[in-house]
Amino acid sequence: MHSILQRGNAILAYTLSVLACLTFVCFASTVLLxxxxxxxxxxxxxxxxxxxxxxxxxxxxxxxxxxxxxxxxxxxxxxxxxxxxxxxxxxxxxxxxxxxxxxxxxxxxxxxxxxxxxxxxxxxxx
Structure with a gap:
């Protein structure tokens, strides 16, 4: 089983990855205007x-x-x-x-x- 710290680390890493992808989509949608x-x-x-x-x-x-x-x-x-x-x-x-x-x-x-x-x-x- 995974400890609380390992689960928290996995949730944090996943959340930051999703936010980085959303930030890139925001950049890509306005860079060529x-x-x-x-x-x-x-x-x-x-x-x-x-x-x-x-x-x-x-x-x-x-x-x-x-x-x-x-x-x-x-x-x-x-x-x-x-x-x-x-x-x-x-x-x-x-x-x-x-x-x-x-x-x-x-x-x-x-x-x-x-x-x-x-x-x-x-x-x-x-």
């Missing part, structure tokens, strides 16, 4: 005081991003003269989808927006 979409990007007022932002969108929330009057979260400082007067600045949109199991993909949207920075830095807070 195409999450790319088209994004319309635009700039209204360009100042050399660039702001980087992020937003967490939960499943079921409205995914339309409209940041016309958003307060700043991260500042992107130009330590030299690389941004001032630059004629080729391109904005792109990318995001991560956090899966239940598997890879953490970095997805880039179709579409971008190019513009130029002004030749003077901003001297006051916006």
């Amino acid at each position: 195409n999450y790319r979409t088209h994004a319309d990007l635009n700039t209204v007022k360009v100042v050399v005081y660039v702001v980087l932002w992020d937003k967490i969108i939960l499943r079921g929330e409205n995914a339309v991003l409209d940041f016309k009057n958003m307060n700043t979260k991260y500042y992107f400082w130009d330590d030299g003269n690389g941004l001032k007067g630059n004629n080729n600045i391109t904005l792109t949109l990318s995001w991560n989808i956090i899966p239940n199991a598997g890879l953490l993909p970095n997805i880039f949207a179709h579409g971008s927006h190019s513009f130029q920075f002004p030749v003077d830095y901003t001297t006051s807070r916006m």
Whole structure:
């Protein structure tokens, strides 16, 4: 006969094997999905005081991003003269989808927006 420890070990090993198979099925069901979409990007007022932002969108929330009057979260400082007067600045949109199991993909949207920075830095807070 088997002891309690041997039976518990067999049940635990079987349970972990079933969970590993279910995790792999969850990964396999989403790994080949195409999450790319088209994004319309635009700039209204360009100042050399660039702001980087992020937003967490939960499943079921409205995914339309409209940041016309958003307060700043991260500042992107130009330590030299690389941004001032630059004629080729391109904005792109990318995001991560956090899966239940598997890879953490970095997805880039179709579409971008190019513009130029002004030749003077901003001297006051916006």
